Amino acid sequence: MTQHTSQKGMDQFRSLFLKLDSNKDGFIDVGELHKEMKKIGILSVDEKAQAIVGNYDQNNDERLDYEEFLSYMMDREKKWKINFEMLDKNKCGVIDQEEIIDLFKELGVAITKQNAKRIIQMMDEDSSMTVDWGEFLQHIILNPAEDISELVSSWKRSMVFDVGESRTMPMEFTQEEAESGAWKNHIVAAGMADAVSRTVTAPIDRLKTQLQVYGSKVMSQGFRELQVGGVRSMWQGNAVNVLKGTPQSTLQYFIYSQLKVHSQIPEDRLTVQQRFGLGCVSGAVAHAVFYPLEVLKVRLNLLQRGNYSGVLRCAWSIYQKESGVAFYRGFKPSILCMIPYAGVECAVHQSIMSWAKRDPANSTESRLFFFSFLAFASGQTASYPLAVIRTQQQAQAFNTTPLSSSILQGLMGIYDKHGIRGFYSGMGASFVRAVPCALLNYTLTSKLEMVLSSTD
Numbered sequence: 340m341t342q343h344t345s346q347k348g349m350d351q352f353r354s355l356f357l358k359l360d361s362n363k364d365g366f367i368d369v370g371e372l373h374k375e376m377k378k379i380g381i382l383s384v385d386e387k388a389q390a391i392v393g394n395y396d397q398n399n400d401e402r403l404d405y406e407e408f409l410s411y412m413m414d415r416e417k418k419w420k421i422n423f424e425m426l427d428k429n430k431c432g433v434i435d436q437e438e439i440i441d442l443f444k445e446l447g448v449a450i451t452k453q454n455a456k457r458i459i460q461m462m463d464e465d466s467s468m469t470v471d472w473g474e475f476l477q478h479i480i481l482n483p484a485e486d487i488s489e490l491v492s493s494w495k496r497s498m499v500f501d502v503g504e505s506r507t508m509p510m511e512f513t514q515e516e517a518e519s520g521a522w523k524n525h526i527v528a529a530g531m532a533d534a535v536s537r538t539v540t541a542p543i544d545r546l547k548t549q550l551q552v553y554g555s556k557v558m559s560q561g562f563r564e565l566q567v568g569g570v571r572s573m574w575q576g577n578a579v580n581v582l583k584g585t586p587q588s589t590l591q592y593f594i595y596s597q598l599k600v601h602s603q604i605p606e607d608r609l610t611v612q613q614r615f616g617l618g619c620v621s622g623a624v625a626h627a628v629f630y631p632l633e634v635l636k637v638r639l640n641l642l643q644r645g646n647y648s649g650v651l652r653c654a655w656s657i658y659q660k661e662s663g664v665a666f667y668r669g670f671k672p673s674i675l676c677m678i679p680y681a682g683v684e685c686a687v688h689q690s691i692m693s694w695a696k697r698d699p700a701n702s703t704e705s706r707l708f709f710f711s712f713l714a715f716a717s718g719q720t721a722s723y724p725l726a727v728i729r730t731q732q733q734a735q736a737f738n739t740t741p742l743s744s745s746i747l748q749g750l751m752g753i754y755d756k757h758g759i760r761g762f763y764s765g766m767g768a769s770f771v772r773a774v775p776c777a778l779l780n781y782t783l784t785s786k787l788e789m790v791l792s793s794t795d
């Protein structure tokens with residue numbers, strides 16, 4: 340490094356120290372580090388901030404003066420300079436969006452240009468939409484990742500969560516990313532994570548289905564069933580639920596991709612309305628293909644343990660007693676349910692995120708998760724009465740009185756019997772299930788993607 344560059348670097352170090360020293364006492368403590376690290380979405384903030392102070396606090400006063408913090412910053416500079424040069428593939432002195440996309444691709448993960456832009460903006464101090472060495476160094480000083488893979492993981496965790504029970508809009512890849520096959524690791528990782536999250540939350544999902552059909556009396560019935568069938572009965576129907584999840588999402592992605600190709604609209608020019616339309620069409624087709632499995636899952640959720648001897652025999656019993664039409668009972672309200680759910684969730688999510696971007700403090704992982712949950716909750720609330728009608732029609736064989744196939748008459752029947760509360764039977768269970776389901780999906784997908792990319 341030249342003397343000029345060295346002096347410039349020292350000025351940047353001093354500037355960062357003064358920025359972090361929010362109470363202007365000449366020291367940086369764990370609380371001040373915690374505050375700045377949290378802004379860029381670092382997980383385990385307390386632990387990592389404490390580790391930095393613990394490793395560089397030479398006089399054991401539990402805070403860092405300028406010389407102690409300078410030692411930490413220079414160690415980070417030495418460790419990461421070569422990584423920055425590796426990321427700067429065209430050797431122009433800055434990192435841009437395409438180089439971020441290439442980095443993820445090398446690790447077997449495909450991201451959109453919009454997400455690459457968000458990562459750049461996370462580090463970009465001068466709004467140039469590129470990241471120079473000084474900006475990158477400031478970022479990794481606050482983001483104590485040990486290597487590129489850990490850094491990429493932290494970036495992925497700072498993106499928006501999906502807390503829905505299933506994605507209404509499939510993950511988008513550029514044509515180049517799709518042709519490279521990078522999407523395969525995501526599909527496999529997401530599928531494995533989805534299977535785990537569905538299995539862990541299966542008892543709550545089954546309770547939701549029973550509440551939609553039987554109402555509050557299902558609680559006493561559930562205790563009796565536990566006595567007869569044991570704890571294992573709580574996972575009844577989960578195998579079909581797992582079997583349905585990933586293939587349906589994969590089919591939706593392929594249909595969505597083909598529709599985009601035939602629309603001949605450039606990726607970066609697709610409007611929110613166009614993406615929503617493509618998502619609805621691809622979601623509806625994939626939903627129609629796998630809908631019989633949804634009906635089968637509901638029937639298995641409602642059967643008492645011992646009344647069936649396997650998934651195939653249950654399916655055969657439905658076909659023999661009710662004909663093939665039974666596998667598409669409730670399909671009409673199910674399709675209609677997708678529209679308010681996807682539309683409201685999309686609109687609320689866009690509005691919340693537009694507001695949230697005004698304050699950097701809103702980029703923390705917990706707040707992004709909360710904002711996404713608000714969008715999911717809004718979509719669920721708008722569409723839930725149709726979901727109740729769908730489940731009741733799917734469970735036709737368990738009703739002592741025949742149900743009308745008319746959605747309006749079905750809604751009136753629920754109101755007459757249970758009032759307004761009947762439209763939202765089981766919604767609490769749906770919300771309770773959404774949080775652990777989303778956290779498991781997100782955490783496991785990230786970790787499994789890393790494992791799969793390392794074995795390529």
